[in-house]
Amino acid sequence: MLAGLLLVLSVMPALAADHVVNLTPENFIKLVGQDRGALVEFFINSCGACKKLEPEYEKVGLAFRKVKKTVLIAHVNCEYHPLVCGYCNISNYPTIEWFPKGSMTAKIYSGTPTSRGLRKFNVGGFAAGVFGAFAAESDVVVLTPDNFEQVVRQGRGALVEFYAPWCGHCKKLAPEYEKVATAFKGEKGVVIAKLDADAHKDLASKYDISGYPTVKFFLKSNKDGEDCDGRSLEELVEFLNEKCGTYRDTKGHLTEKAGKVASIEIIVEEFVAALPEKREAVAKRIEEAIEKLEGTAVGYGKIYAKIPKHHPIEFIRIFWIVSKYTFAFYRHCQGLQRRNMPHS
Numbered sequence: 001m002l003a004g005l006l007l008v009l010s011v012m013p014a015l016a017a018d019h020v021v022n023l024t025p026e027n028f029i030k031l032v033g034q035d036r037g038a039l040v041e042f043f044i045n046s047c048g049a050c051k052k053l054e055p056e057y058e059k060v061g062l063a064f065r066k067v068k069k070t071v072l073i074a075h076v077n078c079e080y081h082p083l084v085c086g087y088c089n090i091s092n093y094p095t096i097e098w099f100p101k102g103s104m105t106a107k108i109y110s111g112t113p114t115s116r117g118l119r120k121f122n123v124g125g126f127a128a129g130v131f132g133a134f135a136a137e138s139d140v141v142v143l144t145p146d147n148f149e150q151v152v153r154q155g156r157g158a159l160v161e162f163y164a165p166w167c168g169h170c171k172k173l174a175p176e177y178e179k180v181a182t183a184f185k186g187e188k189g190v191v192i193a194k195l196d197a198d199a200h201k202d203l204a205s206k207y208d209i210s211g212y213p214t215v216k217f218f219l220k221s222n223k224d225g226e227d228c229d230g231r232s233l234e235e236l237v238e239f240l241n242e243k244c245g246t247y248r249d250t251k252g253h254l255t256e257k258a259g260k261v262a263s264i265e266i267i268v269e270e271f272v273a274a275l276p277e278k279r280e281a282v283a284k285r286i287e288e289a290i291e292k293l294e295g296t297a298v299g300y301g302k303i304y305a306k307i308p309k310h311h312p313i314e315f316i317r318i319f320w321i322v323s324k325y326t327f328a329f330y331r332h333c334q335g336l337q338r339r340n341m342p343h344s
Contacts, residue, residue, distance in 0.1 A: 019061035021074040028084050031072055033104040037146075038072040040097050040106075044079045047093040063138060066191060069154075070147040139181035141193040145203050148195065152218040152225075155189025156244045159228065159236070160216050164198040167212040173231055180236045183252035190244050217243055264289045264304050 023031065023040065032038045041057055043050035061073040078085035078093065088097065088106065097106035141151060143160065152158040161177055163170035181192035197204035197212065207216065207225055216225035217239070226243075230236045233250050241248060247255045267289055271282045290301035 019065040019068070019073065020058060021072060023074045023076045023084060024081055025083050028076070028087075031074065032099050033102060035101065036070050036072050037101045038074060038099040040072075040099065041075040042078050042085055042088065042090045042093060042095040042097070043075060044093050045077070046079075050094045053094050063142075066141045067147055067151055070150050138178065139185045139192065140178060141191055143193050143195040145200055148203060151191055151193060153220050155191060156187075156219075156246075157189075157240070158191040158193055158218045159240060160218060160225070161194040162197040162204055162207070162209045162212065162214040162216070163194055164212045165196065166198070170213045173213050176231070176233045176236070179233050179250065180240070183233075183237055183248050183250060184240060184246070186252060187244070187246050187248060190240065190246065219243075261289075261293065261301065261304065264293075264301070268304065 021027075021031065032040065039060065041053070043053070057073075057075065064071045064073050076084050078090060096109040098109065099106050140161075143151060152160060159180070161170075161173070163173075177192070177194070184190045184192055195203065197209050197214075215228040215230070215236075217228050218225045228236070228239050230239045237248060237250050240246060247257050249255050264286060267282060267286050271279055271286065274282050286304060290305055293301045
């Protein structure tokens with residue numbers, strides 16, 4: 001029985017990958033033809049060409065993982081869900097179809113079944129440039145007129161490079177910009193993106209782009225974007241940390257400042273040094289300071305709030321030793337420390 005299960009698993013594409021959605025009769029109508037475009041692969045387990053396509057299609061899903069609210073990358077196993085495939089009149093495998101936003105009228109992809117071939121797939125309102133994002137290694141989101149507003153107006157901020165493929169300075173910036181995207185890929189709500197301004201001149205002109213590359217930073221509240229003059233990895237990382245309230249270094253690691261709030265650190269030091277009968281008053285000041293926090297610091301405040309509740313001096317000492325390194329390391333150790341913490 002185990003051998004049979006392993007055999008089935010070996011021939012099934014990676015359905016568990018969260019960047020390629022597995023469609024079934026229960027969710028097909030709910031997800032396809034709704035509020036985003038959908039690229040759908042129809043396959044069967046016994047199909048050799050389907051197995052060959054699998055890693056290429058995974059690259060597509062991976063490339064669009066940061067804009068999944070705009071583009072759905074999905075597949076259907078026609079052996080398990082023949083009703084869905086019959087509904088779509090699928091008779092050959094693999095078949096790849098594009099369903100535009102709000103439409104169940106699909107366009108069949110007839111090109112080379114590779115991520116490179118998909119780059120040239122013009123899917124109606126989605127220009128071919130969208131599919132230039134199909135590079136598995138890239139953490140940079142590719143923008144078009146169809147997804148620009150949704151991508152740059154979300155989260156804590158978006159850094160956007162306006163470039164032209166023929167621009168020498170753009171080519172020089174590309175590897176540095178990719179490193180920036182990699183450094184921030186673990187930072188929720190921070191987007192590193194680029195727009196081919198030569199291919200989308202109307203959109204570029206809306207933001208007064210006259211030279212390449214031009215880098216702008218967008219927030220929900222700033223429709224025009226703010227110019228970023230940095231061009232080196234170090235300058236761009238420093239700029240983003242300042243604007244987004246993040247603490248990343250050029251490698252994407254958290255710096256030793258992560259998780260610290262200067263205004264509260266001072267009070268906590270007082271708490272540590274205070275006599276037992278004075279700690280209650282200092283703890284009240286910590287609570288008041290936490291209530292004033294905004295943005296990213298709110299999350300850090302939740303950690304600070306635990307200190308007065310678990311006041312044994314040894315725990316405080318451990319907290320400050322750990323905080324000298326990274327907030328991430330503290331969070332990793334937090335559960336163990338709490339479990340071992342003496343209670344009064």
